[in-house]
Amino acid sequence: MIALQQGNAASAVSITEGQAAFEDVEGPGLTAMYMRGRAHLAAGSPAGATEAFQKCATTPAGDTASPVRAYCLIGLARARSAAGDADGSRKAYEEFLTLWKDADPDVPILTAAKSEYAKAKR
Numbered sequence: 001m002i003a004l005q006q007g008n009a010a011s012a013v014s015i016t017e018g019q020a021a022f023e024d025v026e027g028p029g030l031t032a033m034y035m036r037g038r039a040h041l042a043a044g045s046p047a048g049a050t051e052a053f054q055k056c057a058t059t060p061a062g063d064t065a066s067p068v069r070a071y072c073l074i075g076l077a078r079a080r081s082a083a084g085d086a087d088g089s090r091k092a093y094e095e096f097l098t099l100w101k102d103a104d105p106d107v108p109i110l111t112a113a114k115s116e117y118a119k120a121k122r
Contacts, residue, residue, distance in 0.1 A: 076092040
């Protein structure tokens with residue numbers, strides 16, 4: 001996270017690749033996959049980001065109701081969009097929006113997802 005905040009996406013990718021051993025651990029594993037996806041997306045590697053976010057969104061490790069898993073769906077939608085996969089991106093947004101259909105409408109991640117989804121539908 002620090003490397004990403006400092007604008008050093010390549011370093012973030014390198015650091016998060018070393019976290020792969022923890023990905024099957026409940027709790028920390030989801031966060032490690034999410035951060036790896038964010039690092040790849042920031043580094044301009046939508047394929048690497050898609051792989052990490054997809055694994056995070058579908059892995060049996062961790063709590064299926066975890067907010068990190070939901071964030072992985074948003075990351076997956078963004079990664080697929082960056083890779084030019086409009087249909088896959090829309091599907092990931094739809095899955096997230098279905099999951100969060102009863103959430104407070106003012107939650108920033110939800111408002112961002114709704115806005116991005118509306119653009120993706122065009």
